[in-house]
Every structure is written in C-alpha cells, then in structure tokens.
Amino acid sequence: MSTNLTTTTTPHGDSTGRPTAADLDRADPLRHYRDAFIGTDDASVRGYLDGNSLGRPLKALVPVMTAFLEQQWGDRLIRGWDEGWMRLPETLGDRIAAATLGAAAGQTVVADSTTVSLYKLIRAALTARPDRSEIVIDRGNFPTDRFVVEGIAAETGASIRWIDTDASTGVRLDDVAAVLGPQSAVLVLSHVAYRSGHVADVPAITTLAHDHGALVLWDLCHSAGSIPIELDAWGVDLATGCTYKYLNGGPGSPAFLYVSSALQDAATQPIWGWMGDRRPFEMAQGYEPAAGIRSFVSGTPPIMGMLAMQSMLDLIEEVGIDAIRAKSLALTGFAIEQYDEKLAPLGVTLSTPRDGAVRGSHITIDHPSFKALVAELWESGLIPDFRPPAGIRLGLSPLSTSFAEVETVIDAIRQSLASPAPAR
Ligand SMILES: Cc1ncc(COP(=O)(O)O)c(C=O)c1O
Numbered sequence: 001m002s003t004n005l006t007t008t009t010t011p012h013g014d015s016t017g018r019p020t021a022a023d024l025d026r027a028d029p030l031r032h033y034r035d036a037f038i039g040t041d042d043a044s045v046r047g048y049l050d051g052n053s054l055g056r057p058l059k060a061l062v063p064v065m066t067a068f069l070e071q072q073w074g075d076r077l078i079r080g081w082d083e084g085w086m087r088l089p090e091t092l093g094d095r096i097a098a099a100t101l102g103a104a105a106g107q108t109v110v111a112d113s114t115t116v117s118l119y120k121l122i123r124a125a126l127t128a129r130p131d132r133s134e135i136v137i138d139r140g141n142f143p144t145d146r147f148v149v150e151g152i153a154a155e156t157g158a159s160i161r162w163i164d165t166d167a168s169t170g171v172r173l174d175d176v177a178a179v180l181g182p183q184s185a186v187l188v189l190s191h192v193a194y195r196s197g198h199v200a201d202v203p204a205i206t207t208l209a210h211d212h213g214a215l216v217l218w219d220l221c222h223s224a225g226s227i228p229i230e231l232d233a234w235g236v237d238l239a240t241g242c243t244y245k246y247l248n249g250g251p252g253s254p255a256f257l258y259v260s261s262a263l264q265d266a267a268t269q270p271i272w273g274w275m276g277d278r279r280p281f282e283m284a285q286g287y288e289p290a291a292g293i294r295s296f297v298s299g300t301p302p303i304m305g306m307l308a309m310q311s312m313l314d315l316i317e318e319v320g321i322d323a324i325r326a327k328s329l330a331l332t333g334f335a336i337e338q339y340d341e342k343l344a345p346l347g348v349t350l351s352t353p354r355d356g357a358v359r360g361s362h363i364t365i366d367h368p369s370f371k372a373l374v375a376e377l378w379e380s381g382l383i384p385d386f387r388p389p390a391g392i393r394l395g396l397s398p399l400s401t402s403f404a405e406v407e408t409v410i411d412a413i414r415q416s417l418a419s420p421a422p423a424r
Pocket of ligand 1: 113114142144145190194219221222255
C-alpha cells in the first residue's frame with residue numbers, strides 16, 4: 001500500500017526511493033495544524049499515538065476557557081442559561097451534525113456519555129418497534145455497547161441475538177444477514193471497530209436492517225471527526241458517539257446523540273427529566289416531552305464539557321472532513337508500510353485492513369510481549385494504547401499526529417523486540 005498524500009513540496013526519499021517520515025511531514029499540506037495543539041512541541045512526549053482514546057487539547061482553548069470563566073460564568077452568572085447554555089445541547093448538536101455527521105439540523109443533541117446515550121437510544125428503538133422483542137449486536141462491539149444491551153435485556157425481557165465477527169474483518173453484511181429475523185427490533189453496531197479499525201458498510205447494513213423491518217443504531221465513537229459520515233443520506237435511524245477522541249472535547253466530554261426526524265415521533269427515550277420537558281421552569285406536574293430532539297435531553301447539560309469541542313469544530317470546519325480523511329489514510333498507510341518493513345519480520349501481526357476504503361484512523365498490531373512493552377513505551381514518552389485481546393493500537397489523529405511520531409514509535413517497538421529487556 002503506498003502512501004497517497006497531496007504534496008506541496010517534493011519528497012527526497014530514503015535509499016529505496018520511498019519518502020521518509022520527514023519528507024512526508026514536509027509535504028503534508030495540513031502540517032501547520034499540528035502547531036495548533038498543546039503539547040506537540042513537548043520533548044518529553046516523543047510520540048502520542050492515542051488520539052483515538054483522548055485527543056489533544058487545542059491552544060485556542062486557553063483564551064476560550066478564560067473568557068468563559070470571566071465573561072460567561074463569572075459575569076453573566078445564572079443569566080447564562082437564558083443567553084445560550086440552555087439551547088447548547090441542540091445548537092452544538094446541529095454544528096457537529098453539519099461538520100461531521102452529514103445530518104440536517106434538529107436531529108442531534110449533546111448531553112450525556114456515550115453509554116447513557118446508548119441506553120436511551122436502544123430503549124427508544126424498542127418503543128418504536130413495540131411488536132418486536134430482539135436486540136441484535138456483535139460480540140466484537142465495544143464492552144459498553146454490549147453491557148448496555150445486556151442490561152436492557154435483563155430489565156425489559158428483550159432477547160439478544162449475537163453476531164459473531166472475525167476480529168480482523170469487522171462486521172460484514174453476510175454476518176448481519178445471517179442473524180436478523182422477524183423479531184429483530186434494533187441492530188447495534190460500531191462504524192469503526194475499536195479493535196481492528198475496520199470500517200463497516202453503514203449504508204448497505206442499514207438498508208439490510210430496514211428490509212427486515214429493524215432499526216439501526218450506529219456507534220460513531222471512532223469515526224466522528226476522522227471519516228466522512230452521511231447519516232441522512234444513508235438512512236440511519238439512530239447514532240451516538242464520543243467527543244473526546246477525534247472531536248478533542250477533553251476527558252469526559254459529553255457524547256452526541258442522533259435520532260432521525262422520521263423516527264422522533266415514534267421513539268420515546270426512558271430517562272424523563274426536567275430538561276427534556278417542554279416547560280422546564282414551570283415546575284409542572286407530569287412529564288410532557290419537549291418537541292423534537294430536545295426530548296432526548298434529561299438533566300442539566302454539562303456546559304464546561306462542551307467548550308473544547310467547539311474549538312475543534314472551528315478547525316474541522318476550516319480544514320474539511322475530506323482533507324482530514326486523506327491525511328488519516330496517509331498516516332495509517334505509512335504506519336502499515338513501517339509495520340511491513342520493521343515489525344512483520346519480528347513476528348508482529350497486523351489486524352487492521354490494508355484496504356484504505358475500509359480502514360479507520362488507527363492500526364492494531366500484536367505480539368505476546370506487547371502488554372509489558374506498552375508500559376515501557378509510556379515511561380519513555382511514547383504513548384500508544386493496549387487493548388486485550390487485540391494488542392497495541394496506534395491511533396493517528398489526522399490534524400495532530402506527524403509521520404515522524406509514527407516512525408519513532410514503530411522504531412522503538414522494533415528496537416525493544418530486537419533486544420528484549422530481561423524482565424519481559
Ligand atoms: C466504540 C466505543 N463506544 C463507547 C465508548 C465509551 O463510552 P463512554 O463515552 O460512555 O465512556 C468507547 C470508548 O472508548 C468506544 O470506543
């Protein structure tokens with residue numbers, strides 16, 4: 001797989017004629033954006049390859065945070081609720097929808113964690129399919145998705161149908177077709193597999209589920225902000241995703257949640273709170289849901305947790321999701337070339353697809369020594385993550401990761417495998 005990146009300068013290449021990491025960084029049309037992030041010039045962190053867990057903060061956030069403290073919270077005090085905070089779940093949701101989800105306004109809110117959003121959306125899907133009793137999910141899905149489904153099954157009596165997937169291919173159309181049935185109410189899948197980075201065929205799987213009369217809920221944690229998404233055009237019913245990965249919202253920033261307009265009247269979420277009521281300050285008796293997507297909000301929105309992602313959205317809107325995807329593919333393509341040359345000969349395996357069309361923004365490699373090795377890497381300022389049983393994930397954030405960081409981490413892994421420490 002060759003690295004395909006629009007260049008602005010001519011790479012020089014190594015002895016094999018292939019561009020080096022330094023060449024690729026020089027030629028990267030988005031290279032200047034790396035300077036927009038705090039810590040990219042910190043010499044003690046020589047490689048941060050975990051933006052798929054927690055994206056870096058932007059420098060622009062420092063004045064944004066200060067202004068929020070001094071001018072909004074500090075000065076406007078409780079008046080801030082009437083001056084914008086109250087509607088922030090919807091206004092920010094609409095912005096995320098336009099910049100990253102391919103969704104029209106009025107279908108997205110930012111409010112709770114991904115876990116709580118999954119709970120609300122799956123329960124809402126069951127209310128929209130009252131004559132059906134099954135939730136369908138794959139065994140390779142992220143633990144919280146599976147646990148929420150198991151909890152809902154225990155709570156409601158719904159049954160679970162499991163899809164068995166090959167960890168290296170992710171969920172395929174045939175896997176889903178083999179399990180969907182006349183009782184299937186909702187199918188819960190991830191767009192990008194958290195283990196291998198495989199990208200599922202959202203439009204085809206969504207159409208298949210609809211042909212069976214089922215709704216589909218997509219977990220977009222690993223795709224929002226890194227891969228173009230077209231929720232409206234693909235006919236998706238429900239979706240949710242984190243904002244602390246490629247939307248750089250910071251630790252614990254709230255998730256977004258999407259319910260298609262077509263479904264909003266039929267789907268009722270289960271956590272009825274005053275912020276989703278149509279008249280929150282009348283202190284009325286009896287819950288009456290607000291119109292539209294607002295009814296999916298329950299309690300007071302975490303306003304401070306929504307600040308950082310707004311600065312990242314400024315950047316995403318400026319660069320455009322297609323250019324971000326091109327850089328992501330160039331980074332993962334380069335990482336795979338480096339893997340082939342330096343790690344495959346040492347017995348390291350790769351579970352990420354080589355085909356860029358079905359590859360997300362991280363690559364996953366494995367070796368029996370990796371659990372111990374990651375602790376060593378972290379100590380030396382090289383930061384990927386380790387997720388058993390998949391192995392090391394190298395998460396490549398398109399706007400903040402350099403090709404040099406990828407090479408530095410892969411060289412360190414090679415060096416360590418070639419001369420193992422006695423304790424490992
Ligand atoms: C695919 C996926 N779903 C869900 C989550 C986490 O959910 P929450 O934001 O509730 O912790 C993660 C976290 O990494 C994830 O990768």
